[in-house]
Amino acid sequence: xxxxxxxxxxxxxxxxxxxxxxxxxxxxxxxxxxxxxxxxxxxxxxxxxxxxxxxxxxxxxxxxxxxxxxxxxxxxxxxxxxxxxxxxxxxxxxxxxxxxxxxxxxxxxxxxxxxxxxxxxxxxxxxxxxxxxxxxxxxxxxxxxxxxxxxxxxxxxxxxxxxxxxxxxxxxxxxxxxxxxxxxxxxxxxxxxxxxxxxxxxxxxxxxxxxxxxxxxxxxxxxxxxxxxxxxxxxxxxxxxxxxxxxxxxxxxxxxxxxxxxxxxxxxxxxxxxxxxxx
Amino acid sequence: xxxxxxxxxxxxxxxxxxxxxxxxxxxxxxxxxxxxxxxxxxxxxxxxxxxxxxxxxxxxxxxxxxxxxxxxxxxxxxxxxxxxxxxxxxxxxxxxxxxxxxxxxxxxxxxxxxxxxxxxxxxxxxxxxxxxxxxxxxxxxxxxxxxxxxxxxxxxxxxxxxxxxxxxxxxxxxxxxxxxxxxxxxxxxxxxxxxxxxxxxxxxxxxxxxxxxxxxxxxxxxxxxxxxxxxxxxxxxxxxxxxxxxxxxxxxxxxxxxxxxxxxxxxxxxxxxxxxxxxxxxxxxxxxxxxxxxxxxxxxxxxxxxxxxxxxxxxxxxxxxxxxxxxxxxxxxxxxxxxxxxxxxxxxxxxxxxxxxxxxxxxxxxxxxxxxxxxxxxxxxxxxxxxxxxxxxxxxxxxxxxxxxxxxxxxxxxxxxxxxxxxxxxxxxxxxxxxxx
Numbered sequence: 001x002x003x004x005x006x007x008x009x010x011x012x013x014x015x016x017x018x019x020x021x022x023x024x025x026x027x028x029x030x031x032x033x034x035x036x037x038x039x040x041x042x043x044x045x046x047x048x049x050x051x052x053x054x055x056x057x058x059x060x061x062x063x064x065x066x067x068x069x070x071x072x073x074x075x076x077x078x079x080x081x082x083x084x085x086x087x088x089x090x091x092x093x094x095x096x097x098x099x100x101x102x103x104x105x106x107x108x109x110x111x112x113x114x115x116x117x118x119x120x121x122x123x124x125x126x127x128x129x130x131x132x133x134x135x136x137x138x139x140x141x142x143x144x145x146x147x148x149x150x151x152x153x154x155x156x157x158x159x160x161x162x163x164x165x166x167x168x169x170x171x172x173x174x175x176x177x178x179x180x181x182x183x184x185x186x187x188x189x190x191x192x193x194x195x196x197x198x199x200x201x202x203x204x205x206x207x208x209x210x211x212x213x214x215x216x217x218x219x220x221x222x223x224x225x226x227x228x229x230x231x232x233x234x235x236x237x238x239x240x241x242x243x244x245x246x247x248x249x250x251x252x253x254x255x256x257x258x259x260x261x262x263x264x265x266x267x268x269x270x271x272x273x274x275x276x277x278x279x
Numbered sequence: 280x281x282x283x284x285x286x287x288x289x290x291x292x293x294x295x296x297x298x299x300x301x302x303x304x305x306x307x308x309x310x311x312x313x314x315x316x317x318x319x320x321x322x323x324x325x326x327x328x329x330x331x332x333x334x335x336x337x338x339x340x341x342x343x344x345x346x347x348x349x350x351x352x353x354x355x356x357x358x359x360x361x362x363x364x365x366x367x368x369x370x371x372x373x374x375x376x377x378x379x380x381x382x383x384x385x386x387x388x389x390x391x392x393x394x395x396x397x398x399x400x401x402x403x404x405x406x407x408x409x410x411x412x413x414x415x416x417x418x419x420x421x422x423x424x425x426x427x428x429x430x431x432x433x434x435x436x437x438x439x440x441x442x443x444x445x446x447x448x449x450x451x452x453x454x455x456x457x458x459x460x461x462x463x464x465x466x467x468x469x470x471x472x473x474x475x476x477x478x479x480x481x482x483x484x485x486x487x488x489x490x491x492x493x494x495x496x497x498x499x500x501x502x503x504x505x506x507x508x509x510x511x512x513x514x515x516x517x518x519x520x521x522x523x524x525x526x527x528x529x530x531x532x533x534x535x536x537x538x539x540x541x542x543x544x545x546x547x548x549x550x551x552x553x554x555x556x557x558x559x560x561x562x563x564x565x566x567x568x569x570x571x572x573x574x575x576x577x578x579x580x581x582x583x584x585x586x587x588x589x590x591x592x593x594x595x596x597x598x599x600x601x602x603x604x605x606x607x608x609x610x611x612x613x614x615x616x617x618x619x620x621x622x623x624x625x626x627x628x629x630x631x632x633x634x635x636x637x638x639x640x641x642x643x644x645x646x647x648x649x650x651x652x653x654x655x656x657x658x659x660x661x662x663x664x665x666x667x668x669x670x671x672x673x674x675x676x677x678x679x680x681x682x683x684x685x686x687x688x689x690x691x692x693x694x695x696x697x698x699x700x701x702x703x704x705x706x707x708x709x710x711x712x713x714x715x716x
Binding site for chain 1: 516519520523524525526577578579582583585586588589590592593594596597598599656657658
């Protein structure tokens with residue numbers, strides 16, 4: 001693991017109107033490392049990812065890329081730096097074949113004519129280095145299963161040789177086998193020296209592939225854990241805020257109530273004593 | 280990864296014992312190429328070709344099959360009613376007449392590929408005819424220049440529609456409906472009180488539909504050239520693919536396709552030579568079809584149009600300039616509408632008040648859809664315009680030969696369109712169940 005992180009967020013805040021979506025968030029990702037980003041719905045995971053991907057520019061704080069501060073105000077900026085994002089809805093064109101989708105928006109061409117052969121050759125090469133198996137690179141995306149689409153979307157993000165890959169819930173809609181394939185793919189990305197941010201709600205997936213887990217809660221950091229030395233319960237309690245949830249609040253409230261009651265009891269007892277004394 | 284490691288390992292061990300040399304590399308190869316057993320693997324050769332064809336039919340991927348069958352049925356019916364239908368004169372007339380509608384249909388196909396619609400093509404074609412007539416006949420401008428102005432005008436009009444749709448965000452349906460009314464009025468205003476301006480049949484615009492290559496060699500030469508070009512491009516592509524190590528189309532497949540094309544091309548050439556010769560209008564139409572087909576399927580621009588028809592959001596995220604592509608596609612539709620208008624004016628040798636009105640717009644859209652362009656975007660080829668317009672104009676001519684009047688023509692064309700849309704919807708359902716849509 002290199003000393004300077006590929007990407008570092010320092011005190012990043014983001015506000016949408018009256019909503020403070022992110023408050024002073026800190027995050028570091030090194031090359032060859034998988035960092036899982038977890039948190040409940042509305043914790044700010046997606047917002048954080050979108051600020052890194054350039055969809056929403058940050059309001060405060062600094063984004064450091066390989067040690068130097070950068071501004072990411074457009075998706076293009078992020079791509080230029082070497083950040084690839086695979087969104088949950090994949091954004092593939094159903095009517096275009098696998099090769100066409102892999103090269104969508106960055107088609108190879110010779111004098112204005114698509115170089116289909118070279119694209120197909122490289123697509124096959126890429127898919128085989130990632131051990132992705134699909135029926136044919138020339139069938140439309142519509143024919144592929146959910147897991148295959150996910151792997152195509154991830155493979156597409158690899159084309160630009162990115163340094164950082166962000167995967168937004170890559171296993172959310174997948175079956176057991178497909179999930180395993182995607183997790184294999186994530187490990188292969190790490191082997192190849194890419195930094196990976198993995199957003200997931202699935203603790204089993206996080207435990208399986210991540211090196212570290214960064215927990216977001218209500219737009220703030222709620223701890224970064226080393227996966228190997230942390231139990232699932234600890235992570236979950238950080239996500240749900242076990243130190244501050246309905247159960248603990250109730251416990252605290254009833255404790256308070258008991259104290260208060262005893263206090264008033266004391267007082268009334270005192271008063272009673274006084275009243276008795278006055279008599 | 281693991282399979283690769285094992286394969287290199289077996290390959291390495293295979294080198295040592297001589298008797299295993301043949302078997303092991305193959306096993307290693309199998310290990311690398313191990314594929315999902317459910318995969319559709321196409322056999323090489325003709326058997327594979329027919330297998331693929333059958334599978335496509337079962338999956339509802341009919342392509343041009345329904346429209347080709349429809350054309351054969353139409354020809355058979357009208358020929359049995361009137362033996363003049365398949366005469367060289369009638370077929371040649373159909374070939375010339377269909378070009379005006381066909382050119383407009385090419386433009387509409389571009390818009391349909393985006394999943395949008397352009398209702399203004401008829402009106403824009405009328406404007407184009409009127410502009411040429413007014414500039415060249417009334418104002419005395421050079422006819423070639425007037426022709427360029429009319430086509431450029433069509434592009435500007437289309438770009439304007441595109442601007443309101445893509446930039447302002449108004450629905451294309453409404454914008455082009457407004458365009459239909461506006462440009463219809465504009466054309467009537469241009470033509471003024473006289474209402475009709477006659478065009479010289481021998482001039483630049485007139486000769487678009489009146490010129491024929493009378494030399495017998497022209498038609499045969501074009502047919503031979505088309506077949507040779509088709510075969511060579513397929514063959515060279517296949518060779519390059521083999522050299523690059525990606526699956527290539529088998530030679531038998533290319534030869535079969537070229538043979539089918541040769542039969543059609545030489546039959547058509549023979550037919551044209553029986554009458555006046557090869558019509559210039561048809562040559563221009565075919566050139567446009569080849570050019571636009573190339574643009575759609577082989578250039579980054581065409582790929583972007585298909586991408587937008589598939590998923591706007593995916594295109595945007597892929598860094599495609601959605602607004603620019605949309606405006607350019609509407610500009611193309613306007614351009615081809617203007618070109619169609621020129622052929623229309625040329626055919627009737629005049630610009631008149633009824634140009635671009637009535638059933639023209641419906642015929643244009645029907646031609647695009649009958650030819651196999653999906654109304655839902657992302658599917659279709661410009662060649663669909665040729666097939667679709669052949670169906671529509673054949674019906675018109677066949678009914679006219681029988682002396683059947685316009686009301687019945689409308690009803691029959693309407694029924695054919697309905698059948699086409701039903702086929703499109705049904706195949707779409709089949710495709711969905713076959714996981715291909």
